Amino acid sequence: MTTSPPIIGGPFLKQSPSVSHIMLVVMLALTPATLYGLYQFGWPAVYLFFVTVGSALLAETAWLKMAGRPVWPALHDGSALLTGWLLAMTLPPWAPWWIGVLGSLIAIWLGKQVFGGLGQNLFNPAMVARVVLLISFPVHMTAFVVPTPFMDLNAPGPIESLAVTFDYGVGPSIDALSSASVLGHIKTEVGRGAEWTAAFSSTFEMRGFVFGAVPGSLGETSGLLLILGGLLLLGARIITWHIPVSMLAAIAVLAGVMNAVDPLTYPSATVHLLSGATLLGAFFIATDLVTSPVSPLGKIVFGAGCGILVYVIRTWAGYPEGVAFAVLLMNAATPLIDRYIKPRVYGRTRRGEPLVPEEAVK
Amino acid sequence: MKLFRIRGGVHPKGRKHLSEDKPIANLPLPELLHVPLQQHIGAPAVAVVKKGDAVKKGQVIAVAQGTISAPVHAPTSGTVNGLGRYTAPHPSGLPGRTITIRTDGRDAWTDDLPAPMEPFTSSPQAIAQRVKDAGIVGMGGATFPSAVKLNLGDRYDLHTLIINGAECEPYLTCDDRLMREHPADVATGVRIMARALEVKRTIIAIEANKPDAIRRMRQAVKDLDGVQVVEVPTRYPMGSEKHLTQTLLGLETPARGLTAEIGAVVHNAATAFAVYEAVVKGRPLISRVVTISGEAVTNPANLRVPIGTPVAQLLEYAGGLKTEPERLLLGGPMMGQPLADLKVPVVKGTNGVLALSGLEAATKSVKASCIRCASCVDACPCGLVPLDMAAAIRKEEMEIATQSGLMDCVGCGSCAYVCPSNIPLVQYFNYAKGRITYLQRAEHKQKETKRLAELRTERMERIAAAKREAMAKRKAEQARKKAEKAAKNQHQEKATV
Numbered sequence: 073m074t075t076s077p078p079i080i081g082g083p084f085l086k087q088s089p090s091v092s093h094i095m096l097v098v099m100l101a102l103t104p105a106t107l108y109g110l111y112q113f114g115w116p117a118v119y120l121f122f123v124t125v126g127s128a129l130l131a132e133t134a135w136l137k138m139a140g141r142p143v144w145p146a147l148h149d150g151s152a153l154l155t156g157w158l159l160a161m162t163l164p165p166w167a168p169w170w171i172g173v174l175g176s177l178i179a180i181w182l183g184k185q186v187f188g189g190l191g192q193n194l195f196n197p198a199m200v201a202r203v204v205l206l207i208s209f210p211v212h213m214t215a216f217v218v219p220t221p222f223m224d225l226n227a228p229g230p231i232e233s234l235a236v237t238f239d240y241g242v243g244p245s246i247d248a249l250s251s252a253s254v255l256g257h258i259k260t261e262v263g264r265g266a267e268w269t270a271a272f273s274s275t276f277e278m279r280g281f282v283f284g285a286v287p288g289s290l291g292e293t294s295g296l297l298l299i300l301g302g303l304l305l306l307g308a309r310i311i312t313w314h315i316p317v318s319m320l321a322a323i324a325v326l327a328g329v330m331n332a333v334d335p336l337t338y339p340s341a342t343v344h345l346l347s348g349a350t351l352l353g354a355f356f357i358a359t360d361l362v363t364s365p366v367s368p369l370g371k372i373v374f375g376a377g378c379g380i381l382v383y384v385i386r387t388w389a390g391y392p393e394g395v396a397f398a399v400l401l402m403n404a405a406t407p408l409i410d411r412y413i414k415p416r417v418y419g420r421t422r423r424g425e426p427l428v429p430e431e432a433v434k
Numbered sequence: 435m436k437l438f439r440i441r442g443g444v445h446p447k448g449r450k451h452l453s454e455d456k457p458i459a460n461l462p463l464p465e466l467l468h469v470p471l472q473q474h475i476g477a478p479a480v481a482v483v484k485k486g487d488a489v490k491k492g493q494v495i496a497v498a499q500g501t502i503s504a505p506v507h508a509p510t511s512g513t514v515n516g517l518g519r520y521t522a523p524h525p526s527g528l529p530g531r532t533i534t535i536r537t538d539g540r541d542a543w544t545d546d547l548p549a550p551m552e553p554f555t556s557s558p559q560a561i562a563q564r565v566k567d568a569g570i571v572g573m574g575g576a577t578f579p580s581a582v583k584l585n586l587g588d589r590y591d592l593h594t595l596i597i598n599g600a601e602c603e604p605y606l607t608c609d610d611r612l613m614r615e616h617p618a619d620v621a622t623g624v625r626i627m628a629r630a631l632e633v634k635r636t637i638i639a640i641e642a643n644k645p646d647a648i649r650r651m652r653q654a655v656k657d658l659d660g661v662q663v664v665e666v667p668t669r670y671p672m673g674s675e676k677h678l679t680q681t682l683l684g685l686e687t688p689a690r691g692l693t694a695e696i697g698a699v700v701h702n703a704a705t706a707f708a709v710y711e712a713v714v715k716g717r718p719l720i721s722r723v724v725t726i727s728g729e730a731v732t733n734p735a736n737l738r739v740p741i742g743t744p745v746a747q748l749l750e751y752a753g754g755l756k757t758e759p760e761r762l763l764l765g766g767p768m769m770g771q772p773l774a775d776l777k778v779p780v781v782k783g784t785n786g787v788l789a790l791s792g793l794e795a796a797t798k799s800v801k802a803s804c805i806r807c808a809s810c811v812d813a814c815p816c817g818l819v820p821l822d823m824a825a826a827i828r829k830e831e832m833e834i835a836t837q838s839g840l841m842d843c844v845g846c847g848s849c850a851y852v853c854p855s856n857i858p859l860v861q862y863f864n865y866a867k868g869r870i871t872y873l874q875r876a877e878h879k880q881k882e883t884k885r886l887a888e889l890r891t892e893r894m895e896r897i898a899a900a901k902r903e904a905m906a907k908r909k910a911e912q913a914r915k916k917a918e919k920a921a922k923n924q925h926q927e928k929a930t931v
Contacts, residue, residue, distance in 0.1 A: 081847075081850075081858055081860035081861035081862075081863070081864045081865075082767065082768055082769055082770060082847045082850070082860055083446075083767060083768040083769070083847035083850055083851045083860065084761050084763060084768075084770070084772075085446050085447075085767045085851060086851060086856070087851055089854050090802070090856070091802050091854045091855055093854065094805070094807065094854055145802070149802060189803065190803045190805060191805045191806060312812070361805050361806050361807040361808070362805050362806050363806075364806075366806060366808035366819060366822075367808075367811060367819070368812075410819075414819055415811065415814075415818070415819070416817050417689065417816060417817045417818060417839045417842050418441070418676065418677075418680075418686060418687075418689070418815065418816040418817050418842060419676070419686050419687050419688050419689035419690075419691065419816075419842065420689045420817075420839075420842070426688040426689035426690060427686055427688040428688065429685075429688055429691070429695040429696045429697075
């Protein structure tokens with residue numbers, strides 16, 4: 073007969089999803105946008121993606137070995153894989169290999185493990201890495217290329233692409249294909265005194281823009297596929313609507329208002345919502361479970377904060393894109409949000425006082 | 435009827451199909467019955483029989499002690515085999531005071547059974563007294579003495595009696611069967627309780643997954659005024675007293691308070707049946723319906739079991755186990771307790787005996803780190819943040835855990851059920867609740883010791899002062915006498931001179 077088990081508190085039934093299941097669903101949701109990114113940026117993007125993800129796994133393994141902790145359970149939960157994946161999504165697709173490796177080391181070691189591993193980190197590891205890279209290597213981190221899908225005549229083959237990613241042998245010059253991202257281009261042109269619409273339409277086609285055939289980071293360009301992935305996450309109940317909706321709404325409202333005030337200088341809400349890392353950020357990055365608040369209202373505050381900061385940084389700060397900065401700043405505010413915004417406890421007022429019943433005691 | 439939404443909750447697989455179509459069968463009388471003296475919340479009953487005494491079915495064998503307590507009756511006729519300590523239905527498996535009866539197989543009723551009462555003309559006080567004498571306690575598992583809850587009308591303005599037929603725990607079908615097989619009796623019990631409480635309105639709440647019970651209970655109450663059967667959504671923990679009240683009335687019970695404070699009293703459907711038996715037939719609570727279920731049980735069943743029957747007998751009746759169970763439980767899988775031993779007896783609060791197979795039980799899952807996914811926050815029906823509470827408890831910061839609402843936790847286990855990291859949250863909370871009780875006791879003891887010590891010092895000082903005073907008085911007296919004597923002597927001397 074079974075002996076008395078060590079844990080005597082119920083429940084003795086479990087809902088099936090585990091941590092690795094959650095990570096798996098997130099990766100599944102990322103897949104369409106990732107495949108599209110790899111397709112349209114070609115072999116260099118494929119190399120960079122695998123280098124980044126691979127080094128994230130190696131970084132995790134190395135740290136666990138050094139710390140004398142069991143390696144397999146931590147690798148098995150899939151969080152390192154996902155961190156590497158998310159980081160790769162935010163890198164310029166033709167960036168050199170060492171950007172991916174360095175980024176993964178920063179993400180896993182400085183972003184996660186120094187805090188004590190999964191669940192303990194204050195900041196989104198992928199965004200920590202991205203910001204460190206952006207500040208340290210601004211040239212490499214803003215070298216975007218025109219999409220050159222696999223069947224494109226200008227697309228580099230697998231061998232030539234080695235030259236792009238690994239700086240080896242002879243390959244196509246990045247300069248030949250280089251281009252600014254949508255937000256970068258608009259920012260530069262508007263800075264010169266041009267109208268944003270002229271700058272936008274002279275370079276980009278609206279249809280390609282919606283689907284994602286524009287220069288940008290590896291996985292951020294296809295708004296449509298990112299929304300699809302986001303809906304999948306919502307449907308699988310991995311994330312709730314609060315953060316994406318409040319973040320996108322904050323950006324849309326601010327962009328809408330500013331665009332109405334000065335339609336020539338401030339790009340429309342559509343451009344803000346569909347360009348840069350807005351959608352990737354709203355569905356996959358700001359919603360990172362570990363580093364976002366836990367209460368529904370807290371999530372709304374967090375999402376709105378991210379949205380406002382994104383718009384402010386894009387519009388008035390030095391960088392054309394601000395999702396990474398915005399998310400990190402709001403990550404820092406998360407403990408504070410969680411401390412002050414909690415769900416109302418049953419039978420108590422919001423301030424924690426017991427409710428006073430209407431029918432008084434006899 | 436308009437229902438109100440409750441926060442959170444979960445949807446575990448009901449798995450009621452295993453036993454819901456098995457009619458209630460009478461378990462054959464076992465040879466020995468082990469009847470514990472503590473089958474309820476409150477003070478244990480005190481035995482009034484001794485070894486060797488012959489007892490009849492329904493005879494009082496232990497009397498209630500204090501206001502919150504319940505008497506215990508002999509479940510059948512036989513001889514008292516002994517009064518001793520026997521494994522109690524508690525996860526610790528520690529022994530508790532128990533009366534063991536050797537049954538004689540005649541199942542003869544005592545002659546002292548109280549006379550049947552006229553249910554709808556008796557006074558509320560008489561009904562409550564009868565319920566108290568019959569040893570009836572909350573049969574949903576909480577085992578709070580029912581008579582105490584029937585007297586709440588003395589202190590609160592009550593308007594609604596809620597009969598909890600939600601049976602939201604997976605597997606359990608005993609209340610379902612009772613309502614389907616004895617709807618009229620349950621309805622009578624409900625009316626008697628409504629009379630005792632002097633409420634105008636009665637709601638019998640049944641979860642939507644029991645359509646037959648709903649239909650039959652509706653049929654049973656269709657001619658009654660002020661009694662209605664309401665279908666409530668199938669969502670755990672719908673059967674939680676506070677949450678059921680909120681669903682039906684839209685009112686929240688104040689924190690740490692009673693539902694009576696908002697005018698409602700909740701009783702279980704099986705309790706209503708026991709009240710019917712006690713009032714209309716004069717029979718005390720000596721048996722109850724128990725569900726035996728789980729994938730590891732050969733023939734799941736609903737059995738009417740004499741109190742004190744060892745669990746092993748129930749499993750034997752159900753054809754034994756077809757596979758080695760992963761978990762043996764007393765009660766439902768969400769809030770029940772692991773069975774320490776198969777010789778543990780069925781008590782008044784035992785609603786189920788479950789043998790879960792490996793596929794059903796969550797035992798093999800590995801505990802991982804909290805990833806702050808907030809599933810527990812969304813699942814908590816009480817609006818708590820379980821992950822914060824667990825983090826505080828892990829650091830032994832009981833004060834922070836209390837501030838986070840630990841004492842508002844009803845222990846339903848929804849949080850642990852959804853946790854992807856398999857963190858045993860309920861285990862943490864139970865530990866902390868015990869720890870806090872201990873700390874409070876220690877603090878109380880310390881304060882009390884200090885108070886008594888201070889009182890003693892004060893008393894000693896007073897005594898010393900009184901002594902000093904007495905001494906001084908005596909001295910003064912002596913001095914006075916001396917002086918008087920001296921004066922007298924002088925006077926006499928003068929006279930002689």
